[in-house]
Amino acid sequence: MADSIRLEVTRYRPEGDSGPEVQEYDVPLRKEWTVLDGLNHVKDEVDTTLAFRWSCRMGICGSCGMNVDGEPKLTCATFLSDYAPGPVRVEPLANFPIVRDLVVDLYDFMEKLPRVKPWIIRDDDLTVIDGEYLQTPEELDAYKQFSMCINCMLCYAACPVYGLDPEFIGPAAIALAERYDLDSRDRGARERLDVLIEHEGVWGCTFVGECTRVCPKHVDPAGAIQRYKLKAAKENVMAFLLPRGAR
Amino acid sequence: MTEVRVHHRPISTWWWTRKPTYFVFVMRELSSIFVAWFVVYLLMLVYAVGRGEAAYEDFLAWAATPWVVVLNVVASLFLVLHVVTWFNLTPQAMDVRIRGQKAPASLVVASQYVGLAVVSAFVLWLVTR
Amino acid sequence: MSEGLVRAAHDVLIVGGGAAGLRAAIAIAETNPRLDVAVVSKVYPMRSHTVSAEGGAAGVIADDDTLDEHIYDTISGSDWLGDQDAIEAFVHEAPRELLQLEHWGCPWSRQPDGHIAVRAFGGMKKKRTWFAADKTGFHMLHSLFQTTLKYDAVTRYDEVFVTRLLVDDGRVHGVVAIGLFTGKIQAVTAKAVILCTGGCGKVFPFTTNANINTGDGMSLAYRAGAPLKDMEFVQYHPTGLPFTGILMTEAARAEGGWLLNKDGYRYLQDYDLGKPSPTPELRSMELGPRDRLSQAFVHEVEKGRTSDSPWGPIVHLDLRHLGAELIDAKLPFVRELCLKYERIDPVHELIPVRPVVHYMMGGVHTDIDGATPLEGLYAAGETACVSINGANRLGSNSLPECLVFGARAGRAAAEFASTAGPAPAVVEAQAADEVRRLERDLLAAEPGAERTSTIRQEMQATMEDAAGIYRTGPALTKGLDRLRELQDRVGRVGIADTSRSFNTELLAALELANMLDIGECILQSGLQREESRGAHQRTDFPGRDDERFLSHQLAYRNADGTVRVESLPVTITRWPPGERIYGR
Numbered sequence: 012m013a014d015s016i017r018l019e020v021t022r023y024r025p026e027g028d029s030g031p032e033v034q035e036y037d038v039p040l041r042k043e044w045t046v047l048d049g050l051n052h053v054k055d056e057v058d059t060t061l062a063f064r065w066s067c068r069m070g071i072c073g074s075c076g077m078n079v080d081g082e083p084k085l086t087c088a089t090f091l092s093d094y095a096p097g098p099v100r101v102e103p104l105a106n107f108p109i110v111r112d113l114v115v116d117l118y119d120f121m122e123k124l125p126r127v128k129p130w131i132i133r134d135d136d137l138t139v140i141d142g143e144y145l146q147t148p149e150e151l152d153a154y155k156q157f158s159m160c161i162n163c164m165l166c167y168a169a170c171p172v173y174g175l176d177p178e179f180i181g182p183a184a185i186a187l188a189e190r191y192d193l194d195s196r197d198r199g200a201r202e203r204l205d206v207l208i209e210h211e212g213v214w215g216c217t218f219v220g221e222c223t224r225v226c227p228k229h230v231d232p233a234g235a236i237q238r239y240k241l242k243a244a245k246e247n248v249m250a251f252l253l254p255r256g257a258r
Numbered sequence: 259m260t261e262v263r264v265h266h267r268p269i270s271t272w273w274w275t276r277k278p279t280y281f282v283f284v285m286r287e288l289s290s291i292f293v294a295w296f297v298v299y300l301l302m303l304v305y306a307v308g309r310g311e312a313a314y315e316d317f318l319a320w321a322a323t324p325w326v327v328v329l330n331v332v333a334s335l336f337l338v339l340h341v342v343t344w345f346n347l348t349p350q351a352m353d354v355r356i357r358g359q360k361a362p363a364s365l366v367v368a369s370q371y372v373g374l375a376v377v378s379a380f381v382l383w384l385v386t387r
Numbered sequence: 388m389s390e391g392l393v394r395a396a397h398d399v400l401i402v403g404g405g406a407a408g409l410r411a412a413i414a415i416a417e418t419n420p421r422l423d424v425a426v427v428s429k430v431y432p433m434r435s436h437t438v439s440a441e442g443g444a445a446g447v448i449a450d451d452d453t454l455d456e457h458i459y460d461t462i463s464g465s466d467w468l469g470d471q472d473a474i475e476a477f478v479h480e481a482p483r484e485l486l487q488l489e490h491w492g493c494p495w496s497r498q499p500d501g502h503i504a505v506r507a508f509g510g511m512k513k514k515r516t517w518f519a520a521d522k523t524g525f526h527m528l529h530s531l532f533q534t535t536l537k538y539d540a541v542t543r544y545d546e547v548f549v550t551r552l553l554v555d556d557g558r559v560h561g562v563v564a565i566g567l568f569t570g571k572i573q574a575v576t577a578k579a580v581i582l583c584t585g586g587c588g589k590v591f592p593f594t595t596n597a598n599i600n601t602g603d604g605m606s607l608a609y610r611a612g613a614p615l616k617d618m619e620f621v622q623y624h625p626t627g628l629p630f631t632g633i634l635m636t637e638a639a640r641a642e643g644g645w646l647l648n649k650d651g652y653r654y655l656q657d658y659d660l661g662k663p664s665p666t667p668e669l670r671s672m673e674l675g676p677r678d679r680l681s682q683a684f685v686h687e688v689e690k691g692r693t694s695d696s697p698w699g700p701i702v703h704l705d706l707r708h709l710g711a712e713l714i715d716a717k718l719p720f721v722r723e724l725c726l727k728y729e730r731i732d733p734v735h736e737l738i739p740v741r742p743v744v745h746y747m748m749g750g751v752h753t754d755i756d757g758a759t760p761l762e763g764l765y766a767a768g769e770t771a772c773v774s775i776n777g778a779n780r781l782g783s784n785s786l787p788e789c790l791v792f793g794a795r796a797g798r799a800a801a802e803f804a805s806t807a808g809p810a811p812a813v814v815e816a817q818a819a820d821e822v823r824r825l826e827r828d829l830l831a832a833e834p835g836a837e838r839t840s841t842i843r844q845e846m847q848a849t850m851e852d853a854a855g856i857y858r859t860g861p862a863l864t865k866g867l868d869r870l871r872e873l874q875d876r877v878g879r880v881g882i883a884d885t886s887r888s889f890n891t892e893l894l895a896a897l898e899l900a901n902m903l904d905i906g907e908c909i910l911q912s913g914l915q916r917e918e919s920r921g922a923h924q925r926t927d928f929p930g931r932d933d934e935r936f937l938s939h940q941l942a943y944r945n946a947d948g949t950v951r952v953e954s955l956p957v958t959i960t961r962w963p964p965g966e967r968i969y970g971r
Contacts, residue, residue, distance in 0.1 A: 023265055024886045024888070025262045025263040025264065025265070025886070025888045026263075026886055026887070026888070030265060031265060031267075043630055043631075043728075054840070054891075055840035056840070059838065059839070059840070059882075059883050059884065059892045060883055060884035060885075060886070060892060062884075062886075062888075062889040062890070062891045063891070064430075065598055066430060066434050066436070066597040066598045066599045067434075067436070067438065067439050067597040067598075068597070068598065068631065068633075069439060069631070069633045069634075069724060069728070070723075070724075070727065071438050071439055071522070071525055071720075072430075072433075072434045072435075072436075072438050072439070072597060073433065073434060073438075074430065074434050081276070088727055105267070108264035108265060108266050108267075109264060109265040109267070110262060110264050110568060110888055110889060111886060111888045111889035112889070114889045116264050116568075117431070121431070121545070124533075124536065125536040125537075128537070129533040129536065130491070130492060130533050130534045130536065130537050131490065131491060131492040131534075137490070138490075139483050139486040139487050139490060142486070143486055143489045143490075143495075143502065143503055144489065144490065145500070145501030145502065146497055146501050147497060147499065147500070147501045148496075148497050148498075148499060149358050150501070151494055151496070151497055152360075153353070154494070155494060158494050158526065158529075159522075160529075161433075161438075161525070162431075162433050171273060171274070171280055171283070174269050174273070175269060187533070191492070194492060194494075196490075196492065197492070217283070217287060218283070218286075218343075218347055219279065219280065219283040220279065220283070220347070221277075221279055221280070221283075223350070224279065231350060233347075233350055234349075234350030234351065237347055237350050237351030238350075238351055238352070238353065240351070241351055241352065261569045261571070262568060262569055262888050
């Protein structure tokens, strides 16, 4: 194995640059080093001005998503040795506006997330005095997969529909809506469907399936979206056949 | 958020050639046109049959012209793509449970092909009896 | 006064968006819906370090368990340095808070009948640790974050870094902060401020902590005049992966994992932690407290019974006998992390582990309602020291601590803010001062001879040498001298990055300054505690000395920047100091 590998890193300064440029850095190639370790080596030893987000370095906080050789990846869980001999292209997550270097603007997602009401909705007002809501392991299992989303935004970066139509509410948000719909403690499916049945809701998706493929936590947002389409289609048929009160 | 000049990256017209999955996706979108073509084709057949023996013969002759044959072969390929991708996504779209356990995706997909075979056999029997 | 210096005014401002901060925000919104709450966090809240907590959250719920047993476990775990009134309140309220999380959607693991499942944990005499597989913190944080989204009263300032508290005459009126996106430095005023910024593991080189854990809240309070309590007590978790320091949860041992030395021997039996048995026994062997387990590792190194790795001596965590089914059901994240970062499968292979800095028992001195000695300033979570953890925290007490004291601080701050007046005009001058300091001293300064990363690495090495698992007076003194040198050098750091947007170089320099303050407090407090208790082990003072040191230590900042340590009695109610007994 060679002892170094070249990173081709996107640089962008909002104050001056006309657009992003590529800067090359050679970093040590060690078997235990991730792409993030390479970037931190640059930041600490070579170029202190490089900007990127990171925190937990164990694939759970969701901060360090970037496009590595064109694929959305968590850089803390992507090893340099898998790209040897290099070079490795490190770019900001696709489909998002670039704020600075490898940092993208997540405002859009943060604004969309509350729209799908990702919290438990119930009409009774049971308090903790009444004890826990019972939930069997099977009921837990029904939504568990969709509760694993770390909001890393890799699915948005992989989704061409989101790239072409930023109004599309997107894979992670829909997966979270499905997570609460499937939770036996929740009664809010109706409210969420009202949001997602809109054009920029689930119908935006044309089932590319890339979101599920790139998800580092195996959440399967594509599956969630397809289930929602089924629900929405059923709802449309019911609306056509029955008066509202009967539904 | 307006104070910083963020950079929006343009999306290339050829974005769908960048990844095999994107390409398949666009082909699948395209396949809808051929599904529609087969509907039209079927309606034309029914119309011809309804107008009598001669019209039906004319339709068969037209259907045997090379360009119609080529078109139908291409359309069939797209239809196969459509069916295969459609069947493959079913396990994701439907949460099929057998005695509380999530049914394996392969089982869901396989049962659709069995269903397709049964329906095809029935249609074949209907037509050839 | 420059235009737009005060960005906004709120009733209560929370610094930090982890479990404690978000719990506080909801508590305020529910206590008084008319109050306007702000959550200022240097990362998006769902990135906060709560997300990394794995094993679980303790709360008495099982039929065979009692509140008194949880209280006793916590007190003896703390080596009698925890305040017993605070521990009683904590243990009483923890189950309610965990149930509240359940109502907010946290996917707690369940028994077959649908009731909450609990697991064993280190230092606990009964099974009382609630868990969501081994991603408990992740699920708690996302449930809390998503629940806060439904409260209109909560305004978030995401990716905004607080550099200073605005204080007038012993009363806190808000903060000065940098918006990372724009680089704008502005004041946000508030009638009450709650610090919930988490721990400070990054003061050390080898830690389970995330990059963001730089003790910002502790430093903010300390510089504003509030004391930091019991800072000498730094918890080493016995099982971290070498090189990365990634945590292998204690739940791995609670589910039956063993610690083996290089001879495949369960070495803990040699350290007064009980006799090995094939299945886990509570408060015994691998389920002993973290301080004792980490100390046992050092003795194994001295005896030459550890294995070598490129990153120093290691022992092994053995899960092989648990089987794939149990590991996948209860410890899936452990398996995922081992496969990813060590390229080993714990179903078939031994996991290399070594002790790693994990948690700060000390923090901003608060009372039982999260109030600090500064009027209008509150703290909760790892940032704070109430204290329930004393000299050693028990695993799975920190998550419920965030909830119980986050909620308490929230309610207390809400009450205070309901009656307090707006910020006086004088704080605007302070804000202007701070803006000038940042602009002149850092952003406009020529890139200096010193580099942030170099000083940080030297600080971390100094802290490891001086304040490791075992400490001595001379090493602590030497470490303090080194830190003071570094304090001088940090003044000569220049910022090469001239962009205002996402200037992470500036951020790193400010975080380093915070960490140097905290490092000094740790070493000075450690130097003055001439005894061995819990996580603070002095080889020159090997015994616990209740006569002189059954007391907290408060570290204050002197005008010249040095540390002054004073003592404060521990609150003892029903449990007089005794011997810590494990495994017998």
